[in-house]
Amino acid sequence: MSRALTHYTGRHITFATMHGKEQLARGAFRRILGATVAAAPGLDTDQFGTFAGDIPRILTPRDAARAKARLGMQIAETTCGLASEGSFDARFGPLVEQREIVLFIDDDLGLDLIEGTLTTSPLPGGCTITTPGGAREFAEALGFPAQGVILHGAQDGHTIVHKNFTQLDELQATAEALLAGESAVIVLPDYRAHRSPSRADTIRALCNQMAKRLATECPNCHTPGFGRVDVEPGLPCSDCGAATQAIAADLHGCGACSHRTRIPRTHLRAEPAWCDYCNP
Ligand SMILES: [Zn+2]
Ligand SMILES: [Zn+2]
Structure with missing residues (x-):
């Protein structure tokens, strides 16, 4: 083996996940660091909130990721842990903003590090359907069943979440039953990593960066x-x-310790579109 030894060679790192995210970190951590990544057995990360909305999210993404990572480390009895946290924001019309972070903790060295990204999600936001076929069309357009979908129905003023569909017929039958109950039915993508190939790709890239x-x-x-x-x-x-709002340099x-370096971006000048004077 010609791999250079790193601080983490031979170390065991716990990924706090119940949706297989350890598989998204495993390759890069083995190849780049020589470390092994495993999931914490029996961990329930849903207690920190869900995308589907059946359990509200109270903590900030960073605090939620930290709480998950710490719980995973405690269960697996390791001193190094990983967790990820994503959020999808559909406030900006048809474009859905996706924020994703991967957090790493090393209690031996006292490290608490973040790699993050902000992108436009390739997945749409949710939409209200009026026919069972609407759910089917939505699912087919997203690449179901690889990309999962969720149904939200209302019952006595409460939102009832239906997820884990694997068959179009099953999805359509559930939508039909919900619509027959006169409830407003919303169909939306399932953003959980094991049901969303595009989100899994984002997390894998961040694990690679980490x-x-x-x-x-x-x-x-x-x-x-x-x-x-x-x-x-x-x-x-x-x-x-x-001076414009465009990024001039990255700070590492x-x-x-408090050491920092400034790495200028390769662009020396910004487009006037970013300028408050030329493009107010
Ligand atoms: Zn230092
Ligand atoms: Zn200007």
């Missing part, structure tokens, strides 16, 4: 996990030279 980060040492104190902690706006406008930091 593994690379853990292979990177702080130039000052040599603690692993050196990486991006912030960005710096202010890239000058290509027309007038004024250490999870253990």
Whole structure:
């Protein structure tokens, strides 16, 4: 084996998940770090809130991810843990904004690190259906059954969530029964990682970024996990030279000491579209 030894070579890391997310981290953590990743057995992450809305989310995504990771580490009795947390926001019309974070904790070194992304989700938001066929069409357009769908019905003023469909007929029959009960029925994508290939891809990419980060040492104190902690706006406008909101540099930091480095982005000038003077 010619793999370079890293701080995490041979270490066991617990992924707090009940939806198979450990499989999304396993490859990169083995290849880049030589570490093994396993799920915490018997962990119930739904207690921290669900996408379907049957259990509300109270904590911020970062706090929820941290609470999950800690619980997983406690169950599996490891000192290193991973967790991920996603949120989908359909407030902006047809575009659904997807925020995703992967959090890593190392209690031996006192590290609490985040890799995150904000993108437009390839999945649509939910929609109200008036016929059982509406649920079927929605599901087929998303690539069901690989991409799952959820039905929301109302009963005595409460939202009842129906999930884990694997057959179109079963989905349609449930939609039919809900519609017969005169309830407003909403169909929406299932965002859970094991029922959403596009979300699984996003988490896998973040796990890959996290593994690379853990292979990177702080130039000052040599603690692993050196990486991006912030960005710096202010890239000058290509027309007038004024500072814009476009990102000028990435700021990399250490999870253990206060060392930071500034890495300028490759663009030297921003498009005038980002400029408050040229494009107010
Ligand atoms: Zn300008
Ligand atoms: Zn350091």
